[in-house]
Amino acid sequence: MAGCFWLVTSIGFVGFILGLILNHFLPLFSNLGPLPKGSFGWPLLGETLSFLKPHPSNSVGAYLHDHCSRYGKVFKTHLFFSPTVVSCDQELNYFILQNEDKLFQCSYPKPIHGILGEVSMLVAVGDTHRRLRNVALSLVATIKSKPEFLGDIERIAVEILDSWKGRQQVMFCAEARKFTFNVIVKQVLGLTPEEPQTTKILEDFLTFMKGLISLPLNVPGTPYARAVKARRRISSTVKAIIEERRRSRRSSDGGGKYPNKRSTRSGTNGHDFLEILLGVESLSEDEKVSFVLDSLLGGYETTSVLMAMLIHFVGQSPAALAQLKLEHRTIRSMKGEDELLNWEDYKKMDFTQNVITEALRYGNVVKFVHRKALKDIKFRDYLIPCGWKVLPVLSAVHLDPSLHSDALQFHPWRWETQDQTCKKFTPFGGGSRCCPGSELAKVEVAFFLHHLVQKFR
Ligand code: HEM
Numbered sequence: 001m002a003g004c005f006w007l008v009t010s011i012g013f014v015g016f017i018l019g020l021i022l023n024h025f026l027p028l029f030s031n032l033g034p035l036p037k038g039s040f041g042w043p044l045l046g047e048t049l050s051f052l053k054p055h056p057s058n059s060v061g062a063y064l065h066d067h068c069s070r071y072g073k074v075f076k077t078h079l080f081f082s083p084t085v086v087s088c089d090q091e092l093n094y095f096i097l098q099n100e101d102k103l104f105q106c107s108y109p110k111p112i113h114g115i116l117g118e119v120s121m122l123v124a125v126g127d128t129h130r131r132l133r134n135v136a137l138s139l140v141a142t143i144k145s146k147p148e149f150l151g152d153i154e155r156i157a158v159e160i161l162d163s164w165k166g167r168q169q170v171m172f173c174a175e176a177r178k179f180t181f182n183v184i185v186k187q188v189l190g191l192t193p194e195e196p197q198t199t200k201i202l203e204d205f206l207t208f209m210k211g212l213i214s215l216p217l218n219v220p221g222t223p224y225a226r227a228v229k230a231r232r233r234i235s236s237t238v239k240a241i242i243e244e245r246r247r248s249r250r251s252s253d254g255g256g257k258y259p260n261k262r263s264t265r266s267g268t269n270g271h272d273f274l275e276i277l278l279g280v281e282s283l284s285e286d287e288k289v290s291f292v293l294d295s296l297l298g299g300y301e302t303t304s305v306l307m308a309m310l311i312h313f314v315g316q317s318p319a320a321l322a323q324l325k326l327e328h329r330t331i332r333s334m335k336g337e338d339e340l341l342n343w344e345d346y347k348k349m350d351f352t353q354n355v356i357t358e359a360l361r362y363g364n365v366v367k368f369v370h371r372k373a374l375k376d377i378k379f380r381d382y383l384i385p386c387g388w389k390v391l392p393v394l395s396a397v398h399l400d401p402s403l404h405s406d407a408l409q410f411h412p413w414r415w416e417t418q419d420q421t422c423k424k425f426t427p428f429g430g431g432s433r434c435c436p437g438s439e440l441a442k443v444e445v446a447f448f449l450h451h452l453v454q455k456f457r
Contacts, residue, residue: 002359032376032383038067038075046078049085050254056157057309057364058252058408061395064088068396074382080109084389085373090403092379096371096392097430101126104390106433109370114229122297129433132287135280136294136436140274143187144439150447151340155250156182157448159193160333161455172311176304177405181205184299188292189241190272204230205296231293237290245278295437302365303441307364307448310355313410320355320412325453328353332454335374336384341447352416352446360427362410364395369429 041047047063055061060068064086067075073089087093096104105125113123121132143149159177164170178193180203185191191198210229218225273295277288314320333347368391377384384390401407403424404414428435435441 001114013067018307018350032378033381034383035073035381035385038086040078041081042078046081046084048079048081053323056456057367057395058362058399060088060399063391064396073396074379079391080370080389081305082389083385083437084391085384086391086393088400089395090397090400090424093392093394093397093426095379096390097369097433100371100432101129101374103374103377104371105374106370107389108370109216109244111224112212112441114216114218114291115211115224115231116282116297117231117286117290119284119287121291121294124300131282132291133186133432135283135291139276140440141369141434142276143273146149150185150342150346150443153183153444154447154451155342156186157444157451160448161451163457173304173308176307176311177300179276179299179448180304180307181296181446183303184296186272187299187440188273188295189238190274191241197241201234204234205300206235209233209301235289238292239285242274242278242288243283245274249278251323264299271288298435299437303444304439305361305365306356306363306441307445309365310359310445310449311452313359314355314444317410317412320410320441321453323351324355324449328453329449331450343452346443346446349446349450351412352449353420353442354412355449355452356445357415357420357425358412361398361404364398365396365427366429367453368393368420369433394429397424399424402426 023112039047041050047114048062052062053063055349059065061229063120067077067086068088074085074087074092077084079086084292087096096322100106106123108123108130113116113120116123118124119128119132124132148246156179160175160182164175182193182198185193185201189212191201207223207230210223211225211230214223216224217229272294277283277291280288283291289351314324327349331341331348335341336346371392372392373384373390375386397403399407407413428438
């Protein structure tokens with residue numbers, strides 16, 4: 001029995017090694033050119049652990065620093081169980097992002113699909129992705145045009161800041177999370193923080209987030225298994241909210257507007273994502289639920305991390321803080337007491353925009369995105385083989401001293417003369433998967449800052 005086991009194991013191991021060799025070295029002889037330089041590291045794991053080793057996000061980290069100096073800005077390795085080409089090169093990153101679905105395709109690790117579900121926009125590809133994305137873009141445009149959109153964000157910011165009065169100390173990261181969660185839950189589901197469903201969603205959502213960054217072991221008790229269950233619970237909560245909305249729509253005779261029970265209670269009056277989503281016929285029920293989850297996921301952690309980093313950087317730059325205060329004091333002086341901010345005020349926040357842009361460049365909320373090559377691709381002299389994982393590292397371009405002067409300094413003034421829509425600045429990704437929530441994130445941060453710098457030192 002034991003002999004049999006060893007025989008099978010040995011054959012499996014030899015097969016695995018042969019597979020690795022074929023996978024890695026055959027493309028060396030392709031007529032499209034040689035593979036980029038690099039090393040594959042350990043079997044199976046490759047160099048994943050070194051690649052993921054934590055480091056300050058305003059540095060590229062030891063792994064990339066070492067590999068780029070040894071092999072150049074584009075190198076091959078083995079990450080997330082797959083042979084991979086890592087790109088820290090501005091041109092190649094741009095080329096990858098612009099060629100989604102043609103030469104490259106979004107390809108997040110399988111366990112992430114297990115948690116997000118196959119109809120999540122974050123993992124969907126091809127026609128399904130295009131259909132979901134079109135809905136997302138029109139939803140964002142509709143929501144932004146509603147007058148309540150800005151008012152809700154500002155009211156939530158003021159509520160959070162008011163809750164700090166009399167407190168000796170606040171943990172900013174936690175407060176930023178509370179703020180972005182309350183904003184996104186309000187924008188998407190029309191729920192206020194006091195409603196029991198908000199607390200329930202938050203609890204499940206935190207479990208869900210923990211699972212996303214855990215070992216993908218679907219065994220009872222593991223964070224991964226708990227996340228899969230939490231997703232199911234969020235899904236039923238959202239479905240119940242959808243049902244309740246439908247019921248109150250039916251019982252109201254408001255025609256196009258739906259002054260239902262929930263919206264009156266939470267002050268929504270039908271201007272959240274869900275209200276519009278309910279009328280979208282091109283999405284199935286599961287896609288609608290998934291859509292809500294994607295928005296919560298996309299809008300929560302990213303924006304709160306950006307806020308926390310921005311505060312950290314501004315805290316170390318008295319000149320930036322002074323200029324921010326002046327800008328917001330000037331805007332406030334032109335408004336009545338307690339008058340809410342509007343789009344014109346937002347457009348006047350030039351320096352604030354530069355601070356946010358610089359925090360995105362220097363802080364790198366999203367370090368890299370996952371893609372795979374759909375065919376053999378020749379880029380410059382080398383080959384990117386079909387089926388390989390391709391990782392455009394956005395942070396490496398943001399921190400590249402040959403592209404940004406004093407790249408390792410927080411210097412918001414650089415954006416006074418630089419275009420923010422250039423190839424060397426892609427904090428929200430690019431091409432057909434560019435973040436649909438970028439404007440929402442920036443408005444949230446700007447409005448929070450408006451009150452923060454005026455109320456607190
Ligand atoms: C500082 C804040 C944010 C950053 C840095 C950020 C960054 C990104 C990046 C880099 C991508 C591209 C992923 C890829 O190419 O694979 C992305 C996609 C996405 N983001 Fe954001 N995001 C932010 C805020 C938001 C907000 C507020 C929302 C929701 C309201 C959101 C929803 C999404 C969605 C749904 C996608 C998938 C788009 C697609 O695949 O077509 N994000 N985000």
